[in-house]
Amino acid sequence: MSQTPLKPLPLPDDITSGYWEAARAGQLAVQYCPGCARHVHLPVDTCPCCDTTDLQWRTVSGRGTLYSYTVVHDAPAPGFADSLPYIVGVVELAEQAGLLVTTNVVDADPGDLRIGLDLEVTFDELAPGTVVPQFRPRKA
Ligand SMILES: [Zn+2]
Numbered sequence: 001m002s003q004t005p006l007k008p009l010p011l012p013d014d015i016t017s018g019y020w021e022a023a024r025a026g027q028l029a030v031q032y033c034p035g036c037a038r039h040v041h042l043p044v045d046t047c048p049c050c051d052t053t054d055l056q057w058r059t060v061s062g063r064g065t066l067y068s069y070t071v072v073h074d075a076p077a078p079g080f081a082d083s084l085p086y087i088v089g090v091v092e093l094a095e096q097a098g099l100l101v102t103t104n105v106v107d108a109d110p111g112d113l114r115i116g117l118d119l120e121v122t123f124d125e126l127a128p129g130t131v132v133p134q135f136r137p138r139k140a
Contacts, residue, residue: 007079009130016043018057023131028121030099032058039096062121063138064091067100071110085110091119091135107136 012020022029031040033047033055046053069089075081089105092098105113106122119135126132 007126008077009127010132015045019043020131022057022059023123023133024129026123026131027059028062028133029057029059030093030095030101031055039093039099041093041099041101060093060095062133063094064101064119064135065094066090066105066113066115066117066119067092068115069105069113087113089113089119089135101133101135104132104134105136106134112137 010016010020018029018031031043032038033040033050033052035052035054036047036049038049039058039060040047040055044055047055067090069087071085071087072080073085075084080086087105087108087110089103091101091103091105093101104124105119106124118138120138121133122136123131124134
């Protein structure tokens with residue numbers, strides 16, 4: 001008997017749990033440093049600018065633009081075989097220049113992508129209770 005292999009699932013820890021909890025609630029959240037008045041992503045335990053550990057999780061708009069992308073044609077693990085080809089993108093969030101999130105871009109034809117394309121967050125439940133933010137072209 002065969003079974004479709006799963007994609008690797010995220011393993012939230014003390015630093016990243018705010019990101020995954022927000023996703024489970026259908027929201028995109030990134031860390032914010034009140035001292036620097038700047039968002040920070042990837043999640044960290046100390047602000048890379050001022051070394052404070054007083055970082056907050058803030059829900060963001062879920063809007064951004066395509067900063068970079070690649071189209072994956074070879075599955076890196078068996079769980080990805082059914083998704084080929086798929087798009088891995090870097091999205092610059094609307095809240096701050098240089099605030100980048102690496103993600104999948106879904107509901108898009110690779111031939112229609114261009115740098116600067118308007119995107120919006122969407123969520124995929126990979127397994128019960130495990131929800132992953134992804135982005136798709138924003139509808140006008
Ligand atoms: Zn700071």
